[in-house]
Amino acid sequence: xxxxxxxxxxxxxxxxxxxxxxxFAALDVLPGDPAAVMLGTAARPDTLAALRAEMGLDRPAPxxxxxxxxxxxxxxxxxxxxxxxxxxxxxADRLAVTLPLALVALxxxxxxxxxxxxxxxxxxxGALDAAAAVFAQGTTAVxxxxxxxxxxxxxxxxxxxxxxxxxPGWAGGATPALRALLxxxxxxxxxQAGVLTRVARGAMLDALGEDFIRTARAKGLRPRTVLWxxxxxxxxxxxxxxxxxxxxxxxAGAVLVETVFALPGLGRLAVQAFAQRxxxxxxxxxxxxxxFVILVNFAxxxxxxxxxxxxxxxx
Amino acid sequence: xARRAVVLAALLLASPAAASPRTSAVIGMxxxxxxxxxxxxxxxxxxxVTWQNVYQGLVxxxxxxxxxxxxxxxxxxxxxxxxxxxSLRTGVRFHDGEVFDAASAKFTLDRARGPxxxxxxxxxxxxxxxxxxxxxxxxxxxxxxxxxNLLYWLGWPASxxxxxxxxxxxxxxxxxxxxxxxxxxxxxxxxxxxxxxGYWDAAHAPALEAATFRFVGDxxxxxTALRAGGLDAVPELSAPELFADFKADPRFEAVAGDTELxxxxxxxxxxxxxxxxxxxxxxxxxxxxRALVDAVSSGFGTPIGSHYAPDDPGFLDLTGALPYDxxxxxxxxxxxxxxxxxxxxxxxxxxxxxxxxxxxxxxMFADVGVTMTILPTEFPxxxxxDVFKKHDFDMTIxxxxxxxxxxxxARPDYYFGFRNSAFDAAxxxxxxxxxxxxxxxxxxxxxxxxxxxVPALYLYAIPKLxxxxxxxxxxxxxxxxPSNDLTEVRWDE
Numbered sequence: 001x002x003x004x005x006x007x008x009x010x011x012x013x014x015x016x017x018x019x020x021x022x023x024f025a026a027l028d029v030l031p032g033d034p035a036a037v038m039l040g041t042a043a044r045p046d047t048l049a050a051l052r053a054e055m056g057l058d059r060p061a062p063x064x065x066x067x068x069x070x071x072x073x074x075x076x077x078x079x080x081x082x083x084x085x086x087x088x089x090x091x092a093d094r095l096a097v098t099l100p101l102a103l104v105a106l107x108x109x110x111x112x113x114x115x116x117x118x119x120x121x122x123x124x125x126g127a128l129d130a131a132a133a134v135f136a137q138g139t140t141a142v143x144x145x146x147x148x149x150x151x152x153x154x155x156x157x158x159x160x161x162x163x164x165x166x167x168p169g170w171a172g173g174a175t176p177a178l179r180a181l182l183x184x185x186x187x188x189x190x191x192q193a194g195v196l197t198r199v200a201r202g203a204m205l206d207a208l209g210e211d212f213i214r215t216a217r218a219k220g221l222r223p224r225t226v227l228w229x230x231x232x233x234x235x236x237x238x239x240x241x242x243x244x245x246x247x248x249x250x251x252a253g254a255v256l257v258e259t260v261f262a263l264p265g266l267g268r269l270a271v272q273a274f275a276q277r278x279x280x281x282x283x284x285x286x287x288x289x290x291x292f293v294i295l296v297n298f299a300x301x302x303x304x305x306x307x308x309x310x311x312x313x314x315x
Numbered sequence: 316x317a318r319r320a321v322v323l324a325a326l327l328l329a330s331p332a333a334a335s336p337r338t339s340a341v342i343g344m345x346x347x348x349x350x351x352x353x354x355x356x357x358x359x360x361x362x363x364v365t366w367q368n369v370y371q372g373l374v375x376x377x378x379x380x381x382x383x384x385x386x387x388x389x390x391x392x393x394x395x396x397x398x399x400x401x402s403l404r405t406g407v408r409f410h411d412g413e414v415f416d417a418a419s420a421k422f423t424l425d426r427a428r429g430p431x432x433x434x435x436x437x438x439x440x441x442x443x444x445x446x447x448x449x450x451x452x453x454x455x456x457x458x459x460x461x462x463x464n465l466l467y468w469l470g471w472p473a474s475x476x477x478x479x480x481x482x483x484x485x486x487x488x489x490x491x492x493x494x495x496x497x498x499x500x501x502x503x504x505x506x507x508x509x510x511x512x513g514y515w516d517a518a519h520a521p522a523l524e525a526a527t528f529r530f531v532g533d534x535x536x537x538x539t540a541l542r543a544g545g546l547d548a549v550p551e552l553s554a555p556e557l558f559a560d561f562k563a564d565p566r567f568e569a570v571a572g573d574t575e576l577x578x579x580x581x582x583x584x585x586x587x588x589x590x591x592x593x594x595x596x597x598x599x600x601x602x603x604x605r606a607l608v609d610a611v612s613s614g615f616g617t618p619i620g621s622h623y624a625p626d627d628p629g630f631l632d633l634t635g636a637l638p639y640d641x642x643x644x645x646x647x648x649x650x651x652x653x654x655x656x657x658x659x660x661x662x663x664x665x666x667x668x669x670x671x672x673x674x675x676x677x678x679m680f681a682d683v684g685v686t687m688t689i690l691p692t693e694f695p696x697x698x699x700x701d702v703f704k705k706h707d708f709d710m711t712i713x714x715x716x717x718x719x720x721x722x723x724x725a726r727p728d729y730y731f732g733f734r735n736s737a738f739d740a741a742x743x744x745x746x747x748x749x750x751x752x753x754x755x756x757x758x759x760x761x762x763x764x765x766x767x768x769v770p771a772l773y774l775y776a777i778p779k780l781x782x783x784x785x786x787x788x789x790x791x792x793x794x795x796x797p798s799n800d801l802t803e804v805r806w807d808e
Contacts, residue, residue, distance in 0.1 A: 030696075031697045031700030032700050033696070033700060034696075036695075036696075036699045036703075037695050037699065038357060038358070038435075039356065040357025040358070040435050040695075041715075041723075042357065042436055042438065042717060042720070042723075043435055044437050044438060047435070047437045050431050050432065050433050051433040054431075054433065082350070083349060083502060084350055084486045085487055085502075090502055093501070094503065152539045152543075153539065156542075156545075157543050163543065163545055164539045164540040164542070164543035164544075165531065165539070166504065166505070166529055166531070166540070166545055167504055169501060169504075259532060259533050260533060261536070262530070262531040262532070264503030264504040269503060272503070275695075275696060276696070
């Protein structure tokens with residue numbers, strides 16, 4: 001166990017180093033200069049030089065990378081070149097939108113997909129199975145941002161029940177904030193729920209075909225116990241693996257839905273910072289997302305170990 | 316009985332709103348500013364939030380673009396045009412209590428023209444030779460040469476007055492003399508303004524007690540937020556095709572006004588085939604500007620014949636100089652030894668007006684045997700690097716946002732690669748002109764030269780498609796300078 005943790009931690013550090021170096025190199029090679037972006041087309045060369053010096057862009061790239069890395073290691077994420085404020089605060093504000101949004105979306109997706117997938121597997125070929133297949137096909141085929149547009153038109157414009165977008169913040173209480181997150185969470189959750197339904201159904205069918213299920217049935221256990229206690233427990237590692245990937249996607253890849261709902265999330269910060277060539281912010285956000293993905297995968301592995309003694313021995 | 320109770324309750328709930336007009340407004344903008352100090356960075360969104368609301372200048376531009384006194388009550392110009400003496404308003408304080416006087420005005424102008432200045436319009440201030448503050452209410456600006464546009468430039472967002480103690484922090488914590496203070500900037504989402512109770516001009520304090528600028532990048536999201544009530548106004552709707560719906564809807568006021576944004580397809584005149592004026596003229600004559608405006612902008616927008624917007628002083632409609640004439644275009648190409656047409660690429664930023672215009676141009680050029688390849692180019696970062704700096708392009712298309720910026724064609728290093736000494740002389744004469752009439756005449760000459768030589772294809776001026784909830788009054792319908800002046804905005808009683 002300790003060896004596994006150590007291996008994972010070393011992997012995390014190496015991955016983050018490689019990611020940050022790759023991002024830094026890519027931003028350095030790409031056309032675009034943050035000072036030129038800020039000063040526009042009327043800028044004179046001396047003005048540009050003054051701003052480049054102010055931003056620290058006149059130093060060589062390796063020096064800038066080293067300075068950023070040194071800061072990141074000691075917990076200083078640096079200052080955004082465009083906003084002129086510490087990145088830590090910027091990112092924290094965005095996480096306060098993105099993390100709850102991802103978690104609500106994931107909860108919705110699991111809440112819809114797990115019962116549906118399990119039930120579809122239990123009555124394979126039945127009407128519910130067919131309905132689950134249609135649901136899974138339909139929701140994965142339709143992009144989340146488009147679902148978002150439809151939800152806004154119906155619930156915000158036509159019915160007026162929900163805000164059409166924007167985020168009031170948590171300071172005014174949890175209710176308005178959650179209301180603002182509900183429609184985007186549904187838009188994010190539906191495609192994920194479709195995928196998850198299929199995975200849950202497949203994993204359950206695999207588990208239901210195993211010998212121990214026949215044994216459990218032969219023992220005279222109730223079908224519901226067989227299904228939820230024995231089959232689902234064996235299907236869970238496969239489902240959890242997909243869930244881990246989905247959580248990573250929901251945190252890192254929600255930018256289209258964030259745009260439709262005008263939510264100040266982490267994805268939009270990354271896109272905006274990239275457009276401004278705000279290297280410090282892009283670096284920090286990408287690094288944070290990479291770390292998050294790795295940690296989620298690690299948590300999924302640990303959960304797998306807890307669920308499946310066979311994996312424990314292998315590890 | 317129950318129904319009567321419901322009606323009564325509804326009346327009770329509704330009456331406060333009916334009795335007193337609303338005193339706040341939420342304004343939607345497409346782009347978030349990257350800071351809140353228009354004197355250190357170029358993005359127009361900075362001025363659109365802060366100019367006139369938070370910061371004021373020695374002078375201001377009114378909704379027609381005319382110069383009006385603001386922190387200077389008046390001025391005199393020496394007979395040789397080299398000294399401007401401003402009388403400054405007394406009793407003006409910045410939001411933090413610091414007094415505005417000649418010393419702060421001198422500080423602001425010296426900061427903008429100094430060696431460490433990152434002012435995006437530093438060229439305005441380069442004509443200033445010295446700034447003197449003989450007493451707290453008098454400011455003398457001495458010039459190296461006469462400048463007919465000095466007062467106009469002093470009305471721009473890049474020329475607003477800052478306080479010595481707070482200037483360095485203005486980028487994140489703006490301190491101005493305007494009627495609103497910035498209460499909060501939730502980055503990525505909104506900037507909240509509140510009326511400053513200590514505003515110096517109490518007689519003209521704005522009706523709004525609070526205003527919020529919300530940043531909604533997607534045009535569809537702007538439209539739905541307007542309909543759902545999340546936004547009270549979108550002064551510049553970015554999707555012309557959605558505008559007609561609002562025009563037909565009595566709950567909204569939808570007004571198409573003028574902007575200073577000129578959509579031009581610049582050519583690289585430093586290299587073939589665009590170094591041949593016949594090729595440039597042929598391409599201009601291949602363009603049906605009206606059809607382009609109809610297709611790109613749902614018919615909203617004014618065709619232009621040179622790098623000059625309809626509201627600029629001394630504007631001439633020169634769209635007839637090289638009118639749409641495909642046969643003539645083909646003949647000109649043949650004369651320029653391209654009888655079989657030619658091929659080149661256009662670098663196109665991702666903005667909607669640019670991509671759509673490029674596609675229409677592509678079709679119009681095909682009609683005269685010209686093959687144009689579209690190369691998407693990320694704006695602003697990659698565009699500035701590749702087109703603006705390296706001049707690595709054949710043709711490009713972009714909206715020039717700065718008002719009255721025709722002088723860019725006199726800059727030798729500018730991306731059009733245009734050199735014309737008669738033009739340079741006209742622009743210099745305009746800038747040194749002793750009076751507006753002489754200035755406008757010189758600008759007329761400059762416009763005619765561009766309309767004939769077409770270093771860029773002059774397409775149209777982007778309309779200001781303003782949409783706001785019926786009952787909201789006072790927003791500007793035209794945009795002589797990119798701005799959202801809220802000082803006269805109020806709700807109907």
